Amino acid sequence: MIYLDNAATTKMYREAIEKMVEVEENYYANTSSIHSFGMDSENLVKKSKNIVAKAI
Incomplete structure (x- = not known):
């Protein structure tokens, strides 16, 4: 059968899946926070948005 x-x-x-687990384990801070964990999370979101935008 072909699905x-x-x-x-x-x-x-x-x-x-492996990348998702890595991100959930290491980048859980609020992206609006001014501490380094928050800034790391915000940078990852920005990087991800750029990758998606280039793909589109």
């Missing part, structure tokens, strides 16, 4: 409905059930790549 053609991957809209809501697509299996994630292992690399994406």
Whole structure:
């Protein structure tokens, strides 16, 4: 059987899962905070937005 409905059930790549776990473990601070953990999280969000924008 060929399954053609991957809209809501697509299996994630292992690399994406590993990156997601890394980010959730290390970048949990509020991005609006002025301490270094918050700034690190904000920088990661900005970097991610740039990557997505370039892909589009």
